[in-house]
Amino acid sequence: MKRINLKSHRNLIFVAAAIVVYAFIAYGMNSNLLPRATQTLAIKACYNVILALSLSLIVGFLGELSLGHAGFFALGAYSGCIFSINSNLPIELRFVLAALIGGTVAAIGGFLISSSILRLQGDYLAIVTLAFGEIIRSFIKIIPVTGGTAGLGGIPSLGSKLKTFTFSYVFVILTILVIRNIVASSHGRAITSIRDNAIAAESIGINIKLYKIKVFTVGAFFAGIAGVILGHYINFIEPANFNYNVSIEILVMVVLGGMGNLLGSIIAAVVITFLPEILRGFDQYRLLIYALALIFMMLASNSPRIINFRVKAREKAAGLYKKLFTRKEE
Amino acid sequence: MTQVELLEVNNIGISFGGLRAVDNVSLTIKNGQLYGLIGPNGSGKTTLFNMITGVYKPTSGTFYFNGENLTGKSPVEINKKGIARTFQNIRLFKNMSVIDNVKVGLHNKHKYTMFESILRLPRFFHEEQKMEEEALELLGVFDLDKEKDSLACNLPYGKQRKLEIARALATGPKLLLLDEPAAGMNPNETEELMETIRFIRDNFNMTILLIEHDMKLVSGICEEISVLNFGTLLASGKTSEVLNNPEVIAAYLGE
Numbered sequence: 084m085k086r087i088n089l090k091s092h093r094n095l096i097f098v099a100a101a102i103v104v105y106a107f108i109a110y111g112m113n114s115n116l117l118p119r120a121t122q123t124l125a126i127k128a129c130y131n132v133i134l135a136l137s138l139s140l141i142v143g144f145l146g147e148l149s150l151g152h153a154g155f156f157a158l159g160a161y162s163g164c165i166f167s168i169n170s171n172l173p174i175e176l177r178f179v180l181a182a183l184i185g186g187t188v189a190a191i192g193g194f195l196i197s198s199s200i201l202r203l204q205g206d207y208l209a210i211v212t213l214a215f216g217e218i219i220r221s222f223i224k225i226i227p228v229t230g231g232t233a234g235l236g237g238i239p240s241l242g243s244k245l246k247t248f249t250f251s252y253v254f255v256i257l258t259i260l261v262i263r264n265i266v267a268s269s270h271g272r273a274i275t276s277i278r279d280n281a282i283a284a285e286s287i288g289i290n291i292k293l294y295k296i297k298v299f300t301v302g303a304f305f306a307g308i309a310g311v312i313l314g315h316y317i318n319f320i321e322p323a324n325f326n327y328n329v330s331i332e333i334l335v336m337v338v339l340g341g342m343g344n345l346l347g348s349i350i351a352a353v354v355i356t357f358l359p360e361i362l363r364g365f366d367q368y369r370l371l372i373y374a375l376a377l378i379f380m381m382l383a384s385n386s387p388r389i390i391n392f393r394v395k396a397r398e399k400a401a402g403l404y405k406k407l408f409t410r411k412e413e
Numbered sequence: 414m415t416q417v418e419l420l421e422v423n424n425i426g427i428s429f430g431g432l433r434a435v436d437n438v439s440l441t442i443k444n445g446q447l448y449g450l451i452g453p454n455g456s457g458k459t460t461l462f463n464m465i466t467g468v469y470k471p472t473s474g475t476f477y478f479n480g481e482n483l484t485g486k487s488p489v490e491i492n493k494k495g496i497a498r499t500f501q502n503i504r505l506f507k508n509m510s511v512i513d514n515v516k517v518g519l520h521n522k523h524k525y526t527m528f529e530s531i532l533r534l535p536r537f538f539h540e541e542q543k544m545e546e547e548a549l550e551l552l553g554v555f556d557l558d559k560e561k562d563s564l565a566c567n568l569p570y571g572k573q574r575k576l577e578i579a580r581a582l583a584t585g586p587k588l589l590l591l592d593e594p595a596a597g598m599n600p601n602e603t604e605e606l607m608e609t610i611r612f613i614r615d616n617f618n619m620t621i622l623l624i625e626h627d628m629k630l631v632s633g634i635c636e637e638i639s640v641l642n643f644g645t646l647l648a649s650g651k652t653s654e655v656l657n658n659p660e661v662i663a664a665y666l667g668e
């Protein structure tokens with residue numbers, strides 16, 4: 084009984100935090116207390132969080148290094164936005180449908196790509212996903228309906244920044260819920276077991292190929308939604324928005340957040356979104372800072388001393404939490 | 414259980430390039446038996462396990478489990494048919510908690526779809542509850558329930574070996590393959606392990622095939638054994654008789 088109560092407390096905290104964050108930003112936007120640049124970045128943070136969470140499922144939980152996430156991002160952006168441009172539905176409905184279409188097209192891409200690389204692992208898989216990302220981009224450049232290298236313009240806007248932010252934010256919350264619910268389930272444990280020891284996972288009946296396909300499909304779906312948000316927010320997309328640097332930047336968010344740590348990925352995505360703003364004037368050092376931060380994270384997440392410290396801290400926090408929230412029932 | 418053949422290995426063999434790692438090995442294990450497999454290092458014992466569990470495809474011969482030909486099937490299919498194993502070099506899910514290691518073993522028993530987990534539909538809670546109970550029960554058997562929330566990699570060595578057995582049992586096998594379960598254990602731990610293995614056989618209705626170097630353990634609990642040497646079968650039969658076979662003593666025990 085206590086366990087279940089503990090969990091519902093956590094859900095309440097999540098909902099409360101989500102509302103507070105939204106209220107804060109919405110007020111800031113409405114009253115223009117937030118600087119314009121920050122308002123823009125708040126929307127950018129939304130799709131970056133979705134991108135980071137979706138890649139986290141592939142890299143952090145399944146343990147496969149995918150360097151082609153920008154490809155799924157692009158598939159979603161183009162398919163969703165092309166729909167939006169050619170539709171006459173009310174803009175709100177159009178946006179939601181575009182998100183579903185973009186997500187679905189990207190998911191089909193994820194399904195096809197993962198089905199074709201089932202035998203690959205590690206470095207080979209990384210290289211092939213990188214290539215797939217670039218192939219998608221090259222393909223977009225040559226087919227007419229996407230506008231080619233000139234880009235795709237005329238993507239409708241939802242209206243005010245606040246409105247765009249609100250719709251994006253709802254998708255962020257949905258993404259968090261879906262991915263968390265997958266991770267915290269028998270399927271999530273199966274996925275994590277493949278990361279930790281694929282041979283052992285197979286020996287106890289975990290179908291690795293099936294999960295690779297499922298994880299890539301779900302991950303690509305959300306990357307596609309992120310693409311639709313991007314399109315409806317900048318109203319113009321071009322292949323350069325989706326080059327491999329973007330894949331790397333998403334990967335940086337996942338690694339900085341601590342592999343297999345959803346909250347960490349969210350925070351890292353937000354921080355990296357705002358980093359250029361924070362470091363205004365030091366922009367040329369941005370890549371250097373990424374590199375240093377990455378090296379630090381690699382060291383930190385592989386050092387037994389730091390891992391043990393984290394585990395102990397978590398156990399202590401859990402104990403404290405139990406003390407605070409379970410006393411009333413006794 | 415009557416003396417029904419559970420596992421029948423017929424003239425099985427495998428080559429790695431030019432190396433004949435296992436050649437023409439046959440053995441029969443009956444329901445409920447505790448069967449030992451011994452032999453010097455590099456004689457092909459682990460390779461035989463890997464063939465029976467589908468990690469390697471045999472290049473010759475067949476094996477039947479419960480009367481069904483499983484030769485060349487995948488590890489997942491073979492596990493679903495009822496064969497589970499542990500590994501010589503422990504293979505736990507190190508960064509997962511102790512109880513989650515066992516729950517992964519229960520994954521195919523208590524099923525719900527990914528969709529049901531996303532929407533947190535009633536079946537999710539129902540099956541999760543069952544998994545929690547069964548995992549705790551299994552951990553209790555191995556005296557691991559107090560450590561259920563520790564990371565598997567933080568367990569001491571002996572407990573890691575136990576956890577690996579618990580995880581294998583969670584898949585509900587009929588045949589359990591243990592690859593050097595006592596390796597790295599002190600005499601006290603080995604003694605305790607022997608008890609545990611007997612307990613599993615009796616309480617889980619299990620048939621057990623184990624690879625072991627500890628002769629005290631082998632002669633203490635195995636009713637029958639087979640001896641491998643350079644990939645071929647040197648002898649098999651009643652434990653006491655095989656261990657007194659001069660050829661076996663020369664090849665293995667004498668050194």
Ligand SMILES: Nc1ncnc2c1ncn2[C@@H]1O[C@H](COP(=O)(O)OP(=O)(O)O)[C@@H](O)[C@H]1O
Binds near residue numbers: 452455456458
């Ligand atoms: N995947 C492999 N590739 C090449 N040789 C292998 C492979 N697996 C096992 N062998 C070889 O097969 C032989 C038997 O090994 P193994 O079954 O591990 O022995 P044991 O478990 O009896 O100590 C050894 O010579 C080993 O080097």
Ligand SMILES: [Mg+2]
Binds near residue numbers: 458459460501
């Ligand atoms: Mg071996």
